[in-house]
Amino acid sequence: MQYYRAALKRRYHLLFRSGELQKRAEALSKRLGACDICPRSCGVNRFEGSGGYCKSGMMVSVASRCAHHGEEPALSGTRGSGTIFFSSCNLNCIYCQNSQISQGHGRYEQVDSRGLAQMMLYLQEELQCHNINLVSPTHYVPQIVEAICQAVPLGLNIPIVYNTNAYDSLETISALDGVVDIYLPDIKYASDKWAQRFSDARKYAEYSRLAIAEMYRQVGNLITDDKGIAQSGLIIRHLILPNRLAGSEDSLKWVAAALSRDVTLSIMAQYYPCHHASREPLLARRVTASEYRVVVEIVNSLGLDNGWLQQLDSAEHYLPDFHREGHPFSR
Ligand code: SF4
Known part of the structure; x- marks a missing residue:
C-alpha cells in the first residue's frame, strides 16, 4: 500500500511501472563499456577498470551520506537534505572545497547499485530527509539509475536532486528526463579559457549551457509544497570568484x-582559496565586498528575483571535513 500511494507521487514511479526506467538503466550501463557518460568521452571500459579521467569503475565510491542542513532552505527544510557525496569528480578545480573526496584521496565506502539503493532508503526512512541529494553524480549516472530501479519497489518516494558541476553531456541528461525531480547545477564559468585553466574543462560554457537548458526543459521552475520544501524544478548555483573570473x-x-x-538562483559568496588555489595569484584570496556588490546589482538589474543570496561572511560555515568521523559539516 505504501508503494501504491508513492506511485501516484513521482514521475520516476511512472517510468518504473512502464519499464522505461529499467530500459534507461540498461542503456546507460552499456555506455560504460566505452565510457561517454560525461563530455570527456574517455572511451575506457569501466567494466574492466577505472582508467578514465574520473578514475571510477563500476563500483560506486561514497564519501559520506548524511542529513545536510546547510543546503538552500527549500532543500534542507527542517529534517535535512539526504545527501550522498560521491567520491571522485569529472572536473579538477584547483580551488575545490571538496578536494578530500573529489580527487579520491579521502575515506570512502564502495557499494554496488543495491548498496546505493539501501543508502537512499536509509536517508528516507531512518533520517526522514526531504530528498535524495546526489552530490557530484555525473560519473555515476548509470549506477544511480539502476539504484533507483531497485529502491522504487522498496518504497523510495522522495524527490531526487541532481547536484552537479554541470559538466554533463546532453545525452546523459536527456536520459534522466522523468528520473530527476530537482536539478541543482552550478554555472561555474562563462569563459572556456578560465574553465580550462582552473578546472581542466574544455568547452565548459558550451557543455554546461546545453545541459542546463535541457534540465530546465525537463523540470521548469522550482515548485515547493505548502511548507516551502522543493518538489521539482531547477535551482542554478553560481559561485562568485575573485577578479570576476566566474x-x-x-x-x-x-x-x-x-x-x-x-x-x-542560489548566488554563493563562500569562495575560499582551498586546495591548490593559493598557487594561482588570481584565485588566492576571497571575494571582496565590492565584487560581491557588483554581482548582487547584476542579479537585481536583470530582474532575477527568485532564490537566495549568500552573505559574504559565509566561507567558514560551508567548508566540509571529510576526514572527520560522522558528519562532514559538524563542528
Ligand atoms: S564519466 Fe569518467 S570515464 Fe566516463 S567519460 Fe566522464 S571522466 Fe571519462
Missing part, C-alpha cells in the same frame, strides 16, 4: 535570456 554578468544574462527571469 563571468557572473555573462552567465546571469544567459540565464535571463535563454531560460527565464523566473529561474531560481
Whole structure:
C-alpha cells in the first residue's frame, strides 16, 4: 500500500511501472563499456577498470551520506537534505572545497547499485530527509539509475536532486528526463579559457549551457509544497570568484535570456582559496565586498528575483571535513 500511494507521487514511479526506467538503466550501463557518460568521452571500459579521467569503475565510491542542513532552505527544510557525496569528480578545480573526496584521496565506502539503493532508503526512512541529494553524480549516472530501479519497489518516494558541476553531456541528461525531480547545477564559468585553466574543462560554457537548458526543459521552475520544501524544478548555483573570473554578468544574462527571469538562483559568496588555489595569484584570496556588490546589482538589474543570496561572511560555515568521523559539516 505504501508503494501504491508513492506511485501516484513521482514521475520516476511512472517510468518504473512502464519499464522505461529499467530500459534507461540498461542503456546507460552499456555506455560504460566505452565510457561517454560525461563530455570527456574517455572511451575506457569501466567494466574492466577505472582508467578514465574520473578514475571510477563500476563500483560506486561514497564519501559520506548524511542529513545536510546547510543546503538552500527549500532543500534542507527542517529534517535535512539526504545527501550522498560521491567520491571522485569529472572536473579538477584547483580551488575545490571538496578536494578530500573529489580527487579520491579521502575515506570512502564502495557499494554496488543495491548498496546505493539501501543508502537512499536509509536517508528516507531512518533520517526522514526531504530528498535524495546526489552530490557530484555525473560519473555515476548509470549506477544511480539502476539504484533507483531497485529502491522504487522498496518504497523510495522522495524527490531526487541532481547536484552537479554541470559538466554533463546532453545525452546523459536527456536520459534522466522523468528520473530527476530537482536539478541543482552550478554555472561555474562563462569563459572556456578560465574553465580550462582552473578546472581542466574544455568547452565548459558550451557543455554546461546545453545541459542546463535541457534540465530546465525537463523540470521548469522550482515548485515547493505548502511548507516551502522543493518538489521539482531547477535551482542554478553560481559561485562568485575573485577578479570576476566566474563571468557572473555573462552567465546571469544567459540565464535571463535563454531560460527565464523566473529561474531560481542560489548566488554563493563562500569562495575560499582551498586546495591548490593559493598557487594561482588570481584565485588566492576571497571575494571582496565590492565584487560581491557588483554581482548582487547584476542579479537585481536583470530582474532575477527568485532564490537566495549568500552573505559574504559565509566561507567558514560551508567548508566540509571529510576526514572527520560522522558528519562532514559538524563542528
Ligand atoms: S564519466 Fe569518467 S570515464 Fe566516463 S567519460 Fe566522464 S571522466 Fe571519462
